[in-house]
Amino acid sequence: MLDLIGAMAFRTAGTAQRLGLFEVLGAGPQSAAGVAAKLGLPAGTLTVLLDALVSFGYLRKAGDLYTAGPAASPWLDRNAGGGFAPALAVWHELLGELWQGLEESVRAGRPPEPFYPWLERDPDRVRDFQAMLAGLAWMLAPAVVEAAPKIGGGSLLDVGGGHAIYSIAFCRAAPELTATVIDLPGALSQGRAHVEEAGLAERIQLVPGDLADHIDGRHDAALLFNVVHGLDPEAAADLVARTARALRPGGVLLVLEPFADPPEGTGAHDAAFLGGFSLNLAATQGGRLYTFDEIAGWAAAAGLGGIERLALSAPGTDELLVARREAQ
Ligand SMILES: C[S@@+](CC[C@H](N)C(=O)[O-])C[C@H]1O[C@@H](n2cnc3c(N)ncnc32)[C@H](O)[C@@H]1O
Structure with a gap:
């Protein structure tokens, strides 16, 4: 009931x-x-x-x-801040529209249509999606920067970084750092606004492109934040491998995700949300939540070492996986 x-x-x-x-x-x-x-x-x-x-x-x-x-x-009044308004709009469309195909997705073993093209087709939809993620990112970014190994300077690659909040946070913490955010064009329009507002347009480059073919360079650090869980295991392992190859020796890969094996003591409410979230990823994107060991295995297969699991001093279920490319 x-x-x-x-x-x-x-x-x-x-x-x-x-x-x-x-x-x-x-x-x-x-x-x-x-x-x-x-x-x-x-x-x-x-x-x-x-x-x-x-x-x-x-x-x-x-x-x-x-x-x-x-x-x-x-909370839901956009004229009064509406902190939860984008999240309600996004989930209402997801559950009201895409979950109509849940049975079909389970029967077919894949979503009825690719998720991100569906999202990008409607500017309001992609705006709400990025605003929802940006709200979470503003809340988590200080804890992420605090938990991550110190990135002093050089260049940061933010793969699927959309709203650019994490790149902004890392650049603010390290005045010598520059960043490149790769994402789809609709997602980056919000990133552009945030970067300009932060006065970081000179240091943060926004590159529209597809993750399938746009990852290159020799970066000191790379972020894969909430991207892996949108992919099936083969594509996720491939993305981790290609991102690892874009690191210079001594570079660090950071993966931010809720893992499928959350820490002991995770509350019933969080655990229930993660179950539904993973089903949403499977049914609408062809991904799912992965365990820490699954992602660590892909990082190790890509030649990375020093793999660690780091908790965040922030509410929620996201955790960090850190992996390093050996210095030569
Ligand atoms: C769940 S969001 C995560 C955004 C951000 N990294 C964060 O943690 O808040 C996934 C991001 O990946 C981007 N993305 C998904 N598929 C993509 C593709 N094929 N090419 C480029 N970007 C893609 C989306 O537009 C979106 O911004």
Whole structure:
């Protein structure tokens, strides 16, 4: 029953967001007729939706007036920061659209269509996807830089670095460092804005391209952050190998992912999310979460050594795998 109610609450919130309801109520209390007039919608079903949002805890109702609770505004109100708005929009589309093909994906053993072209086809979709990841990255980046081996200077390759937040964080920590971010064009448009805002356009280069054929150079460090889990095992091992080859001797590979074998003590909530997330990766991207040992094995096969697993001093389930190319 809890799962059923959760699914209903999630779909209701996602629909309310698409209708623009959280921005209307974020501006102040409204009657159902007032919300209907503002959104240009008939009041009938909308009133039932508003009442459902009250029962799920998003809104409050006093007399005829509906008020946004904190989950609705600021968290889902884009005019008030909307910290969770991109994540709701992305997951609502994923579960509402791509998961329609879940049964077919399981039967066929692969997703019905390639995920990133689907994402890049719609500028709003890719904007929300990158904004969701950027929100996480702003939160994790200080802990990632703190946990990673010190990268003093030289050049950093950020493979699938999209929003560029991790490159920005490493460049801020090392004034001599320059970075190259490789990603698809839609993903990089947000990266460009972040790099310019950070005043790092001279040091961070954004290269539109496909990961299948754009990884080269002799870098001091390379980031594979949340990229490996979007690929099947063969493509993931190949990406690790090609990224390893783009390191100069003594260079370091950093892989940031939630591993399929999270540390002991991982809470039930995090473990349940990871199970669903891995299924989402399999069904929509043809990837899945991998264990630390699987990724470490690909790094070792690519000739890297000194492989370590590092925890982050930040909330969440992401961990770091560090591997080094031997200095000659
Ligand atoms: C899950 S996101 C991770 C973004 C960032 N590294 C992070 O950790 O927040 C995966 C990234 O890989 C990029 N990507 C996926 N397939 C790609 C491809 N074939 N070529 C270039 N970039 C790709 C996506 O656009 C996206 O930015």
